[in-house]
Amino acid sequence: MFWLHNVPSDQPHKPPTPSSTNRTDAQGSKEQILSVTVPNPQACAVIAESWRFDCYPESRAVVTREMCEARGCCFIPVSSSSTSSSSSSPSGRHGIPWCFYPEGFGSYSLVSVNDTALGEEGRLVRDTKTYYPGDIMTLHLEIRHETNTRLRVRITDPSNSRFEVPITVPNATTKADSPTYSVELSKEPFGLIVKRLSTGTVLLNTTVAPLFYADQFLQFSSSLPSRFIYGLGEHRSTFLHNIQWTTLTMWARDVPPVEMTNLYGAHPFYLAMEEGGDAHGFFLLNSNAMDVALQPAPALTWRTIGGILDFYVFLGPDPSSVVSQYLEVIGSPAMPVYWALGYHLCRWGYDSSNATWDVVKSMRNYGIPQDVQWNDIDYMQRFMDFTYDPSRFSTLPELVKDLHFHGQRYVMILDPGISSTEPAGSYSPYDEGLKRGVFINDSDGNTLIGKVWPGLTAYPDFSSDVTHEWWYDNLKRFHEKVPFDGLWIDMNEPSNFLDGSTNGCPSSSLEDPPYTPGILGGLLRSKTLCATAQQKISVHYNVHSLYGLMEAKASASALQRIAGKRPFVISRSSFPSQGMYSGHWLGDNRSQWKDLYASIAGIMTFNLLGIPLVGADICGFGEEPQEEMCVRWTQLGAFYPFTRNHNGIDMKPQDPTAFSPLARTAMRQALLLRYSLFPILYTLFHHAHVQGHTVARPLMFEFPGDVKTYGIDRQFLWGKGLLVTPVVDPGVDYVVGYFPAGLWYDYYTGDSVPSKGEVLRLQAPLDKINLHLREGVIIPTQRPNITLWVSSGQPLHLVSALSEDGSASGDLFWDDGESIDTYETNQYAYIVFDVTQNVMTSQVLRSHLEATYITVESASFYGVKAEPDRVLVNSQDAAFTYRANQVLTVSDLGLNLSQNFTISWM
Template structure:
C-alpha cells in the first residue's frame, strides 16, 4: 500500500542511449501525496522531485525522476488529507469529539474555526447496482451497504434503497434525480418545460456521464475540453427522511448565484462559507437568508466556458463552499433533482435555464419609468400634493404607489377613511399619463364582523389549517382589530400583542384560492356595490409573502416540534429559533391543485411563488392590460409572472453597491425586472448618497424610490 514497484521482468536489450523515465503519472490516488521516496534495492535515490495532485481526476504527476531503463525501483509515499479536502461530518454548531466519533468520523481541531474539526474519514456507504443504460439516460439502484452504514436513527437514519435516474434531455442539458424508490416522497410541484422524452443525441451531446459504482459517485465531463464540471465521488452522500447531503468538486473558483442573501461580492468566496436558504421577512444583511429561495448557480471554468446547476428542492437548505474547490448541499427533505446546463457561454446558460423554468415576464413600457413610493403617507391629499410637486419640479414621474396606508386598519381589500379621495386621485393622474400601483398582503384578518373577503374565503375553504382538522392556523401580521385605538408610542411587539387581529393565510396552491383571490382583486378594481370607491390600479405589489408573520408560528403555538425544529437546522439567520420564526408553523396543511396534501414544512419556500401567477392573472383580468406584478418572495420560475425588489434595505453606501450584485444575481435567476429601493428604505439618506443612488437607479430595470415612515 502507498507504494509502486517497477520491476524488470525480462532484460535482453542493451541500451546505448541511457534512456530514463523522467516523469510518471499514478492514477486512482484518492488523497494528496505529500512526499515520495525512491529506492533502488535498499538504496535511497536523491532526485529533485516535484509532485502535483489533481483531486478531480485523482491523478498524481511526478517529475524530476531519473529512472534508468532496465533497472528496478520502488516508489513509496506519504499521503495526507489536506484541510481543504475535509468535508464536514457534523455541520451543526454543537459539534464535539464524542458526537463526531459516534458518527464514525475523524476529529482534529484546527486554529481556523471555519475549517471543520469533524470530517469524513471513510467513503459513502452507498453503491450502485442494477444499472441499465439506454440512449436517453441511465437508471440504477442505489443501495446502502449496511455493514458500513453510519450512525443515524429516526428521521436521520439513512434510507436503504434509493433510485438514480439520469436523463439526457437535450444536447446541452441533463437531469439526474435521486429518490426513495419504495416510499413516495414530496417532490417540488413547479412545472418545467421539459421535452416529452429524452432526446437520442449520441455524439452531439456536450457532456459525458461517468458513474462510480462503489462507493457511489456521479461525474459529468464537458466533451469538448475534458473539464469535469460535476464530481460527487466524495464521502458526504447521505439520504434520510429529514437530512439529505451531497457534495461536488468544482472546476474553478468562479462560482455565482444562490439566494436570496446579501452577498458582498458577485463571485462567491470559496473559503469556507455557508449560505442558508429559507424564505423569511429579513432585510438584507450578511449571511442572513432573506425573502427568496434560489438554489441555482453558474460556474465559469478555467478556459472561460460556463455551465449552470439547478437543484429543484424547496426544503430548508444550506450550501457550503470550501477551497478544495467544492460545494456541499444539505437539505431537510424532499429529493435530489438536479439539472445541469452546459452553456457554453454565460448568456447561453441563462437562456437554457430560463428555457426550462420559463422566460421572464415582459413588463409594460410604462413600468420601465421612474416610480415613487413610501410607507407612511398620511392621506390621499399628501400623495396628490407629491404628484403636483414632482410635476412642478420637472422630475419625470411615471408611476405612483400607495403602501398599506390606504387600507382601513391595514386590512386587505378595504379603503381607509383617510384615503376616500384615492379613487379620484388615481383617475386624475392616469388622465395625465401616469400609472398607479397598490400593495396587497396575503394574510387576511379573521376578526371582522362584516368582511366579505374573509367570509368568502371560509366558504371556498382557502385558508391554511392544522393537519387533519378544520382549525385555521391563525397568526398575526399587519391588520389591527376593529374598534380599538392603537397606541403607536408602544413598541411594535406590544402593539401586535394588544391590537393585531388574527390573520389567516390563503393556500394559493388550491384552485379555489386562485378563483377567490381573483374575485377579491376584481372587486377592488370595479367595486360593484360602490363604483365611486373603485381603485383603477395598473399594477400590483405583493408583500409579506414568504409568508411573514409578526408571531413565531401561530397565536396558540406550534404543535409539531420535529417539523419546526428539525434534526438538522440549516445555517439560517434564525438557526436557534426554528423554522417557524417570524412565519407559520411548518405543520400547516396545504393542498396542491390535484388535491394532494402537502406540509407547509415542504412548501414554505413556494408560498410567494404560488401567489404570483394568480395575482398576475387577476390583474390582467381586471385591467384587460398587460400590467406588472412585483413580488417580494421568489422561487425558480417566479420571473414568468413578476418582477422583484431587493427588499427593505438601508440608506447606506454599501447598500448602493450591493444592489448591483443583487440585480445581477436575479438576472441569473431569470427575474430580469429587478431593482432596489433607491436612496434606501430604512434611515435618513444623505444628500450625496441619494443623488448618486438616483443616478444609479435610473439604470435599474425596476426603478423605484421607496422609504419607510419617519425617514427622509
C-alpha cells in the same frame, strides 16, 4: 458519452465502507446500524484541509472528539492561525471543519445500471445506516441526456413517493444525439462525474464525499472546477461568492438584507466559470430548507431536509447560454408592460391620498419623469387588504383617475395576511375565505392564525386553485372602486410576527427536524408559519419557500383577467420561475452607501436567476439619506431594470422634489437619461422574454475570457454594449472603472477610450453618471418626456459606436407596450441596424402599425476616422456635422421607422 467504472481516476481518495452489524428491535425485526470504527489519525491527517467535508454540520456548539468519533469521523482541531483558513471557530462551524469524513466513510453502491430511451437508470444500495434517522436504503437513479447542453439526474425513493416541486419543466422525449458532456459512474462507492467533452474539465464529481438520503436529510457534495461561482440567491453578498468556508442558507424569510442570512427568496442555482472562459450551471430542483456549503478545495455541499434529489447541469459554454438553458427549464421572464420601465415613486407614510397626490403634482411641476405612483399599507383601513381608509384616503379614486388622465399608473400593496377578527359579515374577504376553504390550516385542520399588520390573520393557501379564484374576486371588486394598475405583494415569505401561530406548533419532526439548516432564528417556524401547517398540495414544511411564487402566479393571472393587459406584479419573496409572473425588489435596505453598492450585485444576481425586472429601493428604505447619496443612488437607480424610490415611515421625504435645486436637477437629468434610453431597455426585455437573456449584465458575461471581469460588481452592462460606471462612494468627484480590452466611447461626447484591459479613472461630478458604449454596437434612443407614454411616441436618435473596422450592429423591438403575447401573435415590429464600410442600413424584419408613427430624427456615428465629403440618406445628399473627436452626426432625417433606409458617407 457514458462510462462505468469502480474508481474514478481523478477522485481525491477512495472511500471504503464501514462495517455493519444487526440489531433486533422490540418487534423482532432486524435493523442494520452503523458499527463505528474510529478512523486512523494518520489517515485523517493526510486529507488536505480544503478537502475536509463537514461530518457535524448541524452543530451550533463546540464539537468534541467524542461527538465526532461517535459518527466514525476524523477529528482534528484547527488553530485560528492556520494558513489554510482565515476563519475557524472552535467547532469549525465557520471555518475548516474539525470533524470531517474519513476515507472510507459509508455511502451507496451502484449495484445495477441499464440503458433507457433517454440515458441510463440504476439502483443504489446502502449497506449500513447513517447517524440520521429514516435512511432510505435503496434508491432509484435516473440519468437523462435531455439536450446536447442539458443533463438531468434524478435520485428518488422507488418504494415511496416524496414531495416534488410543482413547477412545469420540459419533458424530454428523445436522447441527445451529440451531447457536449460525458457522464461517468463510480460503482463502489457510488459517484457521478460529469465532464465537458471539449476540454475534459470536470464539472461535477460527487465522489468527493458520501451521499446521504434519509427521510429528512439529503446531502451530496461535488468538486468545482474553479473558485468562480455565482447565484445561489437570495443573499446579500458580493456578486462573486466567497468560497472560504461560506454556508448559504435557503428558506424564505422576512428580514432586512444582511450578510450571511437567509433572505426573502430561495434559488438553488449556481453559475460557475471554468479555466479558459467556459461556463456551466447547476440547478437543484428542491424547495425544502437547505444549506449550500462552499469550501476552498474548491467544492460545495448541498444539504436539504426533504423532497428528492433532482438536478440539472447546463453546459453553456458561455455564461449567457448557461442562463438561457436554465430558463428553458424554469421558464423565461414575462415581457413587462411598457410603463413598468418608468420611474416609480413610493413611501410608507404619505399619510393620506391628498398628500400622495401633492407629491405627484410636485413632480409634474418640476418636470421630473414619473410613470407610477405607489402606496404602502397606510392606504388601507386598519391595514386590511381590499380596503382603503375612508377618512385619510377618501380621494384615492380621484387620485387614480388623475394619474390615468396624465398617462400615469397606480400600484398598491397587498399583504397575504387576512384579518380574522372583524365582526362576522363585516369583512367579506375573510368571511368568503372561510366559506370557500381558502386558508392554510394547522395540523388539526383548523384555520391557522398568525399575526401581521392587521392583527390576527389567516393566510390564503395559494397552492389551491380555489384560492386563486377567491383572490381574483376580491381584486376585481376592489378594482371597481379603485382602478389600480399593478400589485405590490409583500410579506409573502410568508411573514408572521409570531413563531408559527397563536397556538404555537405541535411537537413534530417536521417542526424540529434532525437537521435544521442555518436559518435566522434557528427554527423553521421563526417568524413564519408552522412547518406542520396544511396546504392543498403538501405540508408547509415542503412548500414554504414557494409561497411568494404561488401568490405571484395568482396575482398576475387575476390582473390579466381584470384588465386584459400585461400584468404588473412586484414580489418580495421569490423562487425559480418567478420571472414568468413578477419582478422583484431587493427588500428593506437602508440609506447607507454600502447598501447602494450591494444593490449592483443584487440586480446582476437576479438577472442570472431569471428575474430581470429587479431593483433596490432608491435612496434606501430605512434611515434618512444624505443628499449626495440620494443623488448618486438616483443615478445608479436610473439603470436598475426596475426603478423605484421608496422610503419608510417617520422618515423625511426623499423623492427628488425634497432636495436642493442642484440635487433635484441632477436627479431629473438622470431620470430623463433613463427615459431617453427606453427603446434599448425595452428591446433588452424582449430578448430576455424570448431568448432568456439578461438585461442588467455582468461584464463577465460579455468578456468570459478576461478573468479580471469575474469579480466586478461596481459596474455593469445594459445588454452587450452600454457600460454603467456609477459612483458608489461618498465625497468623490471621480470614479474608477475597469474597461475590458477594446475600443469604448464616452456615451455623452463620443470621445474614444481605447483599452488594453485597464482600470481607468473617470471624472464624475455630482450631476454625472459615467456611461460608455462598446465598439460595434448601435443603440436606439428617444427624446425623453415626463412619462413613457409621451416619450415612446417621440422621434428616435441612433447612436453607432464603430469598431476599428468601421462596423456596428443593433436592433429595436416595438409594439403597443401592453397587449399580451405580442411576440407570440406577431403583433410587433422588429428592425435591425447595421453599419459596414461607411453605410448604415435599417432593415425592417417585421412591421407593425405602432412603428409607423415613429420617425428616426437623427443619427450619430462614433469613430468615423476621416471627415466625409458627402453624406447620403436614401441616396440623397444630406447635411451633416463632423467633430474633431471623430463623431459624425446627421440630423433632420424624418425617416419612417417602418421603412428600410440607408445612410452612407464618403
